[in-house]
Amino acid sequence: MAEEPQCAACGSPDLRAHLRVAGDMGDQGLIPTTDRFGTALSDIVRCANCGHMQLARMPSDAELESAYSDAASDDYVEEEAGQRETARRMLARIEQHAPQRGAILDLGCWVGFLLAEARERGWREQVGIEPSAFASSYARDRLSLDVRTDDLFNAPLPDGHFDAVVLGDVIEHLPRPGEALARIQTLLAPGGVAWFALPDAGSRVARTLGARWWSVIPTHVQYFTRDSIATLLERHGFTVLETATAPKAFSVEYYLSRIEGYSKPAGRALVRGARAARVAQRMWAPDFRDRMFVIARGGGQSVPGRAMSQPWPDSTPSDTSAS
Ligand SMILES: [Zn+2]
Numbered sequence: 001m002a003e004e005p006q007c008a009a010c011g012s013p014d015l016r017a018h019l020r021v022a023g024d025m026g027d028q029g030l031i032p033t034t035d036r037f038g039t040a041l042s043d044i045v046r047c048a049n050c051g052h053m054q055l056a057r058m059p060s061d062a063e064l065e066s067a068y069s070d071a072a073s074d075d076y077v078e079e080e081a082g083q084r085e086t087a088r089r090m091l092a093r094i095e096q097h098a099p100q101r102g103a104i105l106d107l108g109c110w111v112g113f114l115l116a117e118a119r120e121r122g123w124r125e126q127v128g129i130e131p132s133a134f135a136s137s138y139a140r141d142r143l144s145l146d147v148r149t150d151d152l153f154n155a156p157l158p159d160g161h162f163d164a165v166v167l168g169d170v171i172e173h174l175p176r177p178g179e180a181l182a183r184i185q186t187l188l189a190p191g192g193v194a195w196f197a198l199p200d201a202g203s204r205v206a207r208t209l210g211a212r213w214w215s216v217i218p219t220h221v222q223y224f225t226r227d228s229i230a231t232l233l234e235r236h237g238f239t240v241l242e243t244a245t246a247p248k249a250f251s252v253e254y255y256l257s258r259i260e261g262y263s264k265p266a267g268r269a270l271v272r273g274a275r276a277a278r279v280a281q282r283m284w285a286p287d288f289r290d291r292m293f294v295i296a297r298g299g300g301q302s303v304p305g306r307a308m309s310q311p312w313p314d315s316t317p318s319d320t321s322a323s
């Protein structure tokens with residue numbers, strides 16, 4: 001029937017029980033949400049070879065596709081100032097490595113704030129792919145961006161064209177992230193770079209909170225560490241250039257309301273308190289050091305698998321922890 005499950009990062013079949021978090025999807029289905037913590041679609045297993053964590057049982061493509069095409073959330077529109085601030089910071093990092101401010105592709109661009117900021121910063125061409133009808137039409141109609149409503153990895157795009165391909169909060173949702181990296185390799189221009197932002201499951205916060213970590217949510221199927229994302233990238237011919245923490249700027253109200261995922265009364269009381277103190281709309285970029293970005297250069301040769309007896313060494317030269 002199904003193939004032998006393997007580690008999505010290194011390919012090892014040695015996956016061991018790690019967190020018991022299987023639960024119901026809830027009456028909202030698979031809507032991307034950050035207000036339910038400690039529940040996933042199945043239990044989480046950990047790779048004994050490289051430390052990568054992933055769901056023991058991956059949801060079907062059909063399950064995921066229908067869920068994401070219906071996705072709509074006001075959070076990321078209401079939080080426009082924070083999203084744009086985060087995008088500007090990340091573009092500045094990408095520009096240090098990209099060959100030029102040429103063509104940039106945002107796979108899973110949501111409403112398009114990063115592309116809008118790239119346009120402001122002088123990138124010549126900005127293209128986005130977004131499966132959500134709500135988010136992609138917002139990008140086109142409100143921000144006049146070239147954003148197409150399509151599947152992230154099957155949309156028709158020119159090969160060898162993009163100086164930068166960005167995936168913000170995408171790769172942890174993919175049952176087969178290696179196929180996504182192979183596709184990105186074909187899209188990159190010579191010297192082009194890929195940028196990823198994702199939760200860091202090897203961070204101290206993630207390890208301390210375990211199943212109660214706020215990134216353990218029904219739509220996350222991969223739990224990368226700095227080592228396991230590097231392993232996956234290198235297997236697919238990428239050279240990791242930079243890895244660092246990636247705090248997200250949001251309003252105080254947004255963060256406090258997330259606490260409702262643990263305790264509704266506590267979260268609501270904190271939001272009321274912040275509103276009363278008139279700090280609710282202040283921007284805040286707390287760095288829990290549990291979210292990372294990785295910039296990698298494409299162009300190398302893929303290797304089918306990599307035997308590792310040890311987790312990746314911590315002293316990787318590209319592993320700068322600067323934030
Ligand atoms: Zn592994």
